[in-house]
Amino acid sequence: MTEGQSASLSAAEVERLINGDHNDPFAVLGPHSDPDGDGLQVRVLLPGATAVDLLHSETSDCLLSLQPVHPAGLFEGYLEGRQQPFAYRLRASWGPAQAVLHDPYRFPACLAPEQLYYLAEGTEEFAWRLLGANTRVVDGVAGVLFAVWAPNARRVSVVGDFNDWNGCRHPMRLHPSSGVWELFIPELPDGTLYKYEILGPRGVLLPLKADPYARGMQHPPQTASRVVAEGAFQWGDGAWLERRAANHAVAQPISIYEVHAGSWRRREAEGNRYLSYLEMAEELLPYVREQGFTHIQLMPVSEYPFDGSWGYQPLGLYAPSIRFGTPDEFRRFVDTCHAEGIGVLLDWVPGHFPTDPHGLGRFDGTALYEHADRRQGFHPDWNTLIYNYGRGEVVSYLISNANYWLEEFHLDGLRVDAVASMLYLDYSRREGEWIANLHGGRENLEAITLLKEVNRRIYARHPGVLMVAEESTAWPGVSQPVDSGGLGFGFKWNMGWMNDSLRYMERDPVHRRFHHDEMTFGIVYAWDENFVLPLSHDEVVHGKRSLLFKMPGDDWQQFANLRAFLAFMWGYPGKKLLFMGGEFAQRREWNHDRGLDWHLLEEPAHRGVQQLVRDLNAVYRSLAALHRHDCEDGGFNWLQANQRDLSVFAWLRWGGEGQPPVLVIANFTPRVHHGYCVGAPLSGWYEECINSDASAYGGSGQGNLGGAQTLPQPADGQPCSLQLTVPPLATLILVHRPDR
Incomplete structure (x- = not known):
C-alpha cells in the first residue's frame, strides 16, 4: 500500500457500519496495524463530514488527509512507517465549518x-x-x-x-x-x-x-x-460520623420527621416552585432542630419521572432529583444537617420500577432488569416492573445503589419501601397469577437473599447506619441479624400498632370501651422486633383524611384527641416517626403539589399541637425511661390495662439503674377523673412533665399543678399510689423526682 490508499472493506461491512448495525466498531474504526505491511490503517466515521485530516497530537501538523470511502461520512487512510497506534487528533470539516477532535476509537479498552x-x-x-x-x-x-x-x-x-x-x-x-x-x-x-x-x-x-x-x-x-463530573466535595461531618454508631444504638432516642421534599414548603410567589436542597438546609433544618427531632427521613429523591408517584417509582436510582438541585447541593444539605446534629435517612425503593419507555424495562430488547414472566416481573398494584433478584448484574445494581447513597452522600440510613411486596411471590395476586418457589412455597427466596445481602454488606461497610424495613406482615426476624436467621434490618415499622391505634382513635369515645384491646394488644409483640412507630404519609392521603380529621367530635375534641394520641405514642415503647404537618395538626390531606398550610400556625390550637410535639421530643430525649428500653422487654409494665369502661390506660417506663421511672396515663373519654388512683413504684414527688390538656397546648387546663406526691397506699401492684386529676381526652407523662 502507498500512503493515502484506501483499504478494502466489503460492501456489506460498510453498509453495516454506516447503517448502525455493526456490533464491533473497534474492529474497523480507529488505527489498525497492517499485518502485511509497514504501516497503520486509520478509519473514521463522522456522519455528514466532507473532509477529515489526521493531525499530529502535539504539533497539529497534518499527517494525512483521509480519503472518503462512503458519502455517509466514512473516511480512511494509510500511514507508512507506523505500526503501532499513536496519539493523534482529527480535523473534520462539515462544509465551511471545522472542528479538531480526538478519535474515540484510538483509545484502548478501559474496563478489564x-x-x-x-x-x-x-x-x-x-x-x-x-x-x-x-x-x-x-x-x-x-x-x-x-x-x-x-x-x-x-x-x-x-x-x-x-x-x-x-x-x-x-x-x-x-x-x-x-x-x-x-x-x-x-x-x-x-x-x-x-x-x-x-x-x-x-x-x-x-x-x-x-x-x-x-x-x-x-x-x-x-x-x-x-454527565456529572467527579468533584472534590469537602465534607465537614467527620465528628458526626465518628459518633453516629453510638447515636443510633437501639437504646438511644430516635425521633424521625418524615419529609416530602417537594411539598414541605413551596415558593408560592415564584410560581409555586420547590425549595432547593440549599433552601431546605436554610429553612427545613432549623425547624426540625427546633422541634426536637433527631432525624429527617426524606421520601425518595432518586430521580423519578412522575410527580404523582412521590418518588416511589424511581427511574434514575443513582441520580438525586434535579428538581431540588445538583448532587453536590444535596451533599451540602446532608453535611449541614450533620453539623446541626440531625441525621438524614432516605426512602429506598428496590421493589419495583416504572414502565416508562426510556427506563429499565426491556432495556436491551429483552427482559433484563425484570423477570420475563409477568407473574414474577409485573406488579399489579402499581403497574410497575419487578426486579429479577436472581440475576447477578441486577443484584450488584441494587447492592451498589444502597451503598452509593451512604458512600457518596453520607446518608445515615435507608428506609426500604414495600418490603412485604418483595418477600411474597403471591403479594396482591390471585390463585394462578404467581409462580411458587423451588420448594413450592410463596416466599421469594431470591428477594430474601438480596435483602439479607444488602443489610449484611451495608452494616459491615457503614457501621452505625439505620436500615429500616417498611414491612406490613408478621414475617419473623425482620430486625434480627442475618447470622441469627433474620433479614438483617436494624428496625421495622410497626404497622400493626399504627393500624390498631388509628382505628381506635377514629372511634367515638362512647364506643372505645368496646375496642379497648386495639390499644393494648401491641404490647404482646412490642419486643419481637426493633420497632419504629410510624404515622407516615400513607395515613393522610387518598381519602384517609389528615390526622386531625381522623379524630371524632367537634373542633376542640378533635384537637384534644390528637394531642392525647401523640402523647400516648411518645410514651409508648418504640422509636417515633411523624409525617410533616402532623406536628401542627394540618387540617387537609397531604397534597404533593402544594406546600403545607403554614398559615394555620396563626391559630392557637395549631401552635399548641406544635408546641406539644416539641415538648414531647424534649422529654423523650432527656428521660432515659422513655427510650432506653424501646426495643427490649424489661422497661415497661402495665399499671392499668383493663379499664375498659373508663377508656383509661396507665403504664410505667423504666430507664435502668440511676434513672427515674416514668408513669404514663391516658384518658380517651371527654370525662375528667378527679382523685384518680394509680400505682407508683417509688415514693416521693412525680413531676407532671407532659399534660396534653395544658392550656399552653390549647387544652382545658385540667391537671395537677405541676405534679403530685405519693400516698402510702399500695395500688396496681405497686407499693404506693398517686391521686391524680386525669384531664379529658388527654395523656399525662409524669417522672419521679426524689429530690424535690
Whole structure:
C-alpha cells in the first residue's frame, strides 16, 4: 500500500457500519496495524463530514488527509512507517465549518474483564464506578467513560447533543463475557446530556434509553441522562460520623420527621416552585432542630419521572432529583444537617420500577432488569416492573445503589419501601397469577437473599447506619441479624400498632370501651422486633383524611384527641416517626403539589399541637425511661390495662439503674377523673412533665399543678399510689423526682 490508499472493506461491512448495525466498531474504526505491511490503517466515521485530516497530537501538523470511502461520512487512510497506534487528533470539516477532535476509537479498552466479574456474580458493591458515565483521564486526555450492561443488544451507541443524537457516530465496544458495552469519549464537559441508542437482538431500534447508572438527569418531563463530573466535595461531618454508631444504638432516642421534599414548603410567589436542597438546609433544618427531632427521613429523591408517584417509582436510582438541585447541593444539605446534629435517612425503593419507555424495562430488547414472566416481573398494584433478584448484574445494581447513597452522600440510613411486596411471590395476586418457589412455597427466596445481602454488606461497610424495613406482615426476624436467621434490618415499622391505634382513635369515645384491646394488644409483640412507630404519609392521603380529621367530635375534641394520641405514642415503647404537618395538626390531606398550610400556625390550637410535639421530643430525649428500653422487654409494665369502661390506660417506663421511672396515663373519654388512683413504684414527688390538656397546648387546663406526691397506699401492684386529676381526652407523662 502507498500512503493515502484506501483499504478494502466489503460492501456489506460498510453498509453495516454506516447503517448502525455493526456490533464491533473497534474492529474497523480507529488505527489498525497492517499485518502485511509497514504501516497503520486509520478509519473514521463522522456522519455528514466532507473532509477529515489526521493531525499530529502535539504539533497539529497534518499527517494525512483521509480519503472518503462512503458519502455517509466514512473516511480512511494509510500511514507508512507506523505500526503501532499513536496519539493523534482529527480535523473534520462539515462544509465551511471545522472542528479538531480526538478519535474515540484510538483509545484502548478501559474496563478489564476481571473488573466485571463481580458485577456478573452479584457481589459488586461499587458498580457505579464501573458503569454509567465516569470522568476519566486516558492517555493524558480527559473525557468520559460510558459503560452500560446490555448483553443481548446487537449494537449500543452513546448519543447526545455532542453528536446530534446520531447513533452512527459513537457505537460502543462490547465485552462479550459480561455483556457490558463501553466507550471513552474525550473532552465532554460536565453536564453533557446523553442517552443510549440500542439496536435490539432482532434488529429493532429501541426507544432511547436513559443510563441506569446516571448520576444526574434532566428535569422531568425531559428524560436525558446528564454527565456529572467527579468533584472534590469537602465534607465537614467527620465528628458526626465518628459518633453516629453510638447515636443510633437501639437504646438511644430516635425521633424521625418524615419529609416530602417537594411539598414541605413551596415558593408560592415564584410560581409555586420547590425549595432547593440549599433552601431546605436554610429553612427545613432549623425547624426540625427546633422541634426536637433527631432525624429527617426524606421520601425518595432518586430521580423519578412522575410527580404523582412521590418518588416511589424511581427511574434514575443513582441520580438525586434535579428538581431540588445538583448532587453536590444535596451533599451540602446532608453535611449541614450533620453539623446541626440531625441525621438524614432516605426512602429506598428496590421493589419495583416504572414502565416508562426510556427506563429499565426491556432495556436491551429483552427482559433484563425484570423477570420475563409477568407473574414474577409485573406488579399489579402499581403497574410497575419487578426486579429479577436472581440475576447477578441486577443484584450488584441494587447492592451498589444502597451503598452509593451512604458512600457518596453520607446518608445515615435507608428506609426500604414495600418490603412485604418483595418477600411474597403471591403479594396482591390471585390463585394462578404467581409462580411458587423451588420448594413450592410463596416466599421469594431470591428477594430474601438480596435483602439479607444488602443489610449484611451495608452494616459491615457503614457501621452505625439505620436500615429500616417498611414491612406490613408478621414475617419473623425482620430486625434480627442475618447470622441469627433474620433479614438483617436494624428496625421495622410497626404497622400493626399504627393500624390498631388509628382505628381506635377514629372511634367515638362512647364506643372505645368496646375496642379497648386495639390499644393494648401491641404490647404482646412490642419486643419481637426493633420497632419504629410510624404515622407516615400513607395515613393522610387518598381519602384517609389528615390526622386531625381522623379524630371524632367537634373542633376542640378533635384537637384534644390528637394531642392525647401523640402523647400516648411518645410514651409508648418504640422509636417515633411523624409525617410533616402532623406536628401542627394540618387540617387537609397531604397534597404533593402544594406546600403545607403554614398559615394555620396563626391559630392557637395549631401552635399548641406544635408546641406539644416539641415538648414531647424534649422529654423523650432527656428521660432515659422513655427510650432506653424501646426495643427490649424489661422497661415497661402495665399499671392499668383493663379499664375498659373508663377508656383509661396507665403504664410505667423504666430507664435502668440511676434513672427515674416514668408513669404514663391516658384518658380517651371527654370525662375528667378527679382523685384518680394509680400505682407508683417509688415514693416521693412525680413531676407532671407532659399534660396534653395544658392550656399552653390549647387544652382545658385540667391537671395537677405541676405534679403530685405519693400516698402510702399500695395500688396496681405497686407499693404506693398517686391521686391524680386525669384531664379529658388527654395523656399525662409524669417522672419521679426524689429530690424535690
